[in-house]
Amino acid sequence: MRSSTSCWRTEPIVYGKGLRALSLATALILTGAFAMVFFYAPLDADQGFVQKIFYVHVPLAIVALCGFVAGGICAIQYLRTRETKWDMRSYVTIHISVILAVGVLVTGSIWARASWGHWWVWDEPMLVSFLIVFLLYATYWPLRFSLEDKEKQARYAAVFAIVAGAFVPLNFTAVRMAEQYIHPETLATTTGGMPGKFALTFVICLAGMALLFVTMIKYEMASKHATFRLRSLRRKLAGDDDELTLGGRSAAPQL
Amino acid sequence: MHLRGAGRRYGERIVLRDVSLELAAGRTLVVFGPNGAGKTTLLRILATLLRPHAGEVRVLGHVLPRDGHAVRGQIGFLGHEALLYRELTGRENLRFYARLHRVAPGRAAAVLDAVGMTARADDPVAELSRGMVQRLAIARAVLHEPALLLLDEPLANLDPAAAEQVAPLIGPGCGATRVVTSHDPAGGLQGADVALGLRGGRVAFLAPVAEVAAMQITELYR
Amino acid sequence: MRSTVAALLSKELTLELRTRESVPAMVLFSIATYVVFHFGLDRDRVAGDLAAGVLVVTLLFSGILGVNRLFVAEYEQGGFDGFLLAPVDRTAMLVAKAVALFGVLCVVELIALPAYALLLLGPSLTQALPGLILVLALTNAGIAVIGTLVAGLAIQTRARDLIVPLLALPLLVPVVLAAARSATPLLQDGGAGALPGNWIAILAIYDLLFALIAYAVFDFLLED
Numbered sequence: 276m277r278s279s280t281s282c283w284r285t286e287p288i289v290y291g292k293g294l295r296a297l298s299l300a301t302a303l304i305l306t307g308a309f310a311m312v313f314f315y316a317p318l319d320a321d322q323g324f325v326q327k328i329f330y331v332h333v334p335l336a337i338v339a340l341c342g343f344v345a346g347g348i349c350a351i352q353y354l355r356t357r358e359t360k361w362d363m364r365s366y367v368t369i370h371i372s373v374i375l376a377v378g379v380l381v382t383g384s385i386w387a388r389a390s391w392g393h394w395w396v397w398d399e400p401m402l403v404s405f406l407i408v409f410l411l412y413a414t415y416w417p418l419r420f421s422l423e424d425k426e427k428q429a430r431y432a433a434v435f436a437i438v439a440g441a442f443v444p445l446n447f448t449a450v451r452m453a454e455q456y457i458h459p460e461t462l463a464t465t466t467g468g469m470p471g472k473f474a475l476t477f478v479i480c481l482a483g484m485a486l487l488f489v490t491m492i493k494y495e496m497a498s499k500h501a502t503f504r505l506r507s508l509r510r511k512l513a514g515d516d517d518e519l520t521l522g523g524r525s526a527a528p529q530l
Numbered sequence: 531m532h533l534r535g536a537g538r539r540y541g542e543r544i545v546l547r548d549v550s551l552e553l554a555a556g557r558t559l560v561v562f563g564p565n566g567a568g569k570t571t572l573l574r575i576l577a578t579l580l581r582p583h584a585g586e587v588r589v590l591g592h593v594l595p596r597d598g599h600a601v602r603g604q605i606g607f608l609g610h611e612a613l614l615y616r617e618l619t620g621r622e623n624l625r626f627y628a629r630l631h632r633v634a635p636g637r638a639a640a641v642l643d644a645v646g647m648t649a650r651a652d653d654p655v656a657e658l659s660r661g662m663v664q665r666l667a668i669a670r671a672v673l674h675e676p677a678l679l680l681l682d683e684p685l686a687n688l689d690p691a692a693a694e695q696v697a698p699l700i701g702p703g704c705g706a707t708r709v710v711t712s713h714d715p716a717g718g719l720q721g722a723d724v725a726l727g728l729r730g731g732r733v734a735f736l737a738p739v740a741e742v743a744a745m746q747i748t749e750l751y752r
Numbered sequence: 753m754r755s756t757v758a759a760l761l762s763k764e765l766t767l768e769l770r771t772r773e774s775v776p777a778m779v780l781f782s783i784a785t786y787v788v789f790h791f792g793l794d795r796d797r798v799a800g801d802l803a804a805g806v807l808v809v810t811l812l813f814s815g816i817l818g819v820n821r822l823f824v825a826e827y828e829q830g831g832f833d834g835f836l837l838a839p840v841d842r843t844a845m846l847v848a849k850a851v852a853l854f855g856v857l858c859v860v861e862l863i864a865l866p867a868y869a870l871l872l873l874g875p876s877l878t879q880a881l882p883g884l885i886l887v888l889a890l891t892n893a894g895i896a897v898i899g900t901l902v903a904g905l906a907i908q909t910r911a912r913d914l915i916v917p918l919l920a921l922p923l924l925v926p927v928v929l930a931a932a933r934s935a936t937p938l939l940q941d942g943g944a945g946a947l948p949g950n951w952i953a954i955l956a957i958y959d960l961l962f963a964l965i966a967y968a969v970f971d972f973l974l975e976d
Binding site: 579603609613614617618622632 | 755758759762763766767770771829830831833834835837839840975976
């Protein structure tokens with residue numbers, strides 16, 4: 276969608292451009308993916324209908340993992356350029372990835388319950404490592420919130436994002452190695468010997484999740500950007516911008 | 531040193547705004563202003579402890595914050611805190627800083643003597659009076675014979691005898707370029723070459739000492 | 753750099769010897785933890801994977817105690833400023849603090865390990881000792897590096913004592929995992945088995961990777 280207010284036209288970065296097209300594409304692919312899951316992909320021989328959760332669970336996990344690493348990369352860029360937009364990107368990416376991580380935990384738990392009768396199983400490396408990752412990233416917000424100075428907040432958050440982003444793949448590998456003798460990994464079934472229909476459905480689901488991720492990121496960035504512009508305009512209207520102290524502290528970065 | 535339009539913010543609040551000044555080598559700048567005016571922030575920026583958020587800052591020929599590491603060894607900073615480990619003795623503190631600054635260990639003893647703390651040098655800092663701690667802090671600041679001295683109310687807690695004793699180290703005749711903050715109009719102007727008045731983070735006045743009236747200084751505090 | 757680290761280390765040593773804060777507290781905490789495990793698990797003796805787990809977890813928790821106090825002196829007494837004013841490589845602070853923490857952990861273990869053998873551990877330590885020393889050394893290194901990094905992150909925040917464990921525990925899970933798996937065959941009942949090379953390798957690699965990350969990133973925590 277094209278922005279129509281004149282002040283937006285002077286902004287070098289315009290958020291919200293193309294958001295409608297992106298949302299449509301995401302909705303389309305996701306609907307198609309789910310249709311495929313229910314009608315196209317054959318039933319799994321031993322797990323039955325329950326196995327279909329796998330088409331949500333694993334793509335969510337893969338996208339979330341990539342999201343966490345991407346958050347770390349944005350943080351590296353922030354430390355190199357000191358431009359707040361990178362801090363914003365890092366923050367939003369981590370935020371959405373944590374939401375996806377909760378999704379992974381929930382879908383994984385449902386799968387575990389349906390497949391093995393327990394709401395939690397320790398021999399699913401994906402589930403276990405996401406629990407650890409979730410616990411780690413849950414401290415991102417208290418950390419940001421407790422640092423008042425915005426520049427310091429962004430810098431420390433960037434350090435955290437880098438350390439945590441590096442940790443995510445290492446953790447996953449370590450946990451997987453710990454369990455590999457007990458339970459065959461689900462990923463082996465996705466990379467290696469997956470018959471055609473499974474593979475196609477999976478790939479479409481993965482693409483859908485990735486698009487969903489990107490759409491959510493763009494929405495959040497656009498919304499934050501709009502809030503910031505609004506506040507900045509309000510301040511300018513009120514006159515001197517250092518007389519006005521805005522609200523309280525916040526964990527979110529400001530552009 | 532040379533500042534142009536230097537600024538610094540803390541969150542949403544701007545603590546220093548558009549500060550420009552020049553100070554030639556060997557001269558003394560005295561900074562007046564009420565609490566919260568930005569004096570300490572200015573000093574900390576010059577000390578490379580804070581990076582300026584706006585404007586251009588050049589100290590001893592180097593641009594800050596980029597070349598901070600190059601000038602650090604030539605700056606002596608005396609802030610509100612003594613920067614001394616309370617559980618260590620004065621001597622141990624100074625020896626530690628001497629090693630950090632790569633200064634000969636004998637210098638620590640010499641400086642202790644110069645501030646008159648040799649007698650109590652082996653007592654933990656926690657057991658010393660505030661005046662003595664201030665003297666040790668001064669010793670720490672001049673330990674590495676800096677070319678630039680940044681002194682935040684250096685004579686606080688010092689009795690007149692002690693103030694006289696440290697004068698050769700940090701006073702007008704010490705040879706270094708000095709930036710001193712002060713709340714005392716008469717005392718502050720004496721021994722300084724240029725006076726800067728800060729109020730609310732902005733420059734209220736900046737002039738050679740001869741042209742500054744005591745009234746201007748008291749105005750700042752209203 | 754080396755002289756800076758040496759200066760910092762000698763200061764740390766002097767402070768620790770004079771105040772005797774960290775080491776006794778951590779030792780006592782370890783022993784108290786053994787007692788808690790005894791009652792919690794309802795066991796008189798442990799062996800095998802249980803023994804390895806109890807040992808590593810106890811080490812972890814007393815390590816967190818040490819981490820909490822790591823930068824407190826600097827922060828409260830303005831020591832950061834004093835260090836930042838010096839013309840030194842700032843990463844020396846990371847190295848010095850990590851080495852100091854490693855040293856403290858080793859000293860704590862000198863007492864905590866025999867205490868463990870006395871109180872809870874079933875099998876004898878004599879055969880297992882060389883391998884166990886290697887495992888503990890690598891574990892200490894991991895706790896030291898990650899602990900210093902986390903302490904550096906948390907020192908400026910208000911809820912410092914809470915944020916340190918919240919950050920450190922997930923980051924240390926792979927260390928705990930690899931250490932426990934490495935120590936298990938050493939502490940089993942029928943005499944110490946062979947040291948599992950792959951888990952030792954994982955522990956070492958994890959330590960190394962995090963040391964590199966910490967080294968790259970620490971500077972940004974100190975500047976302002």
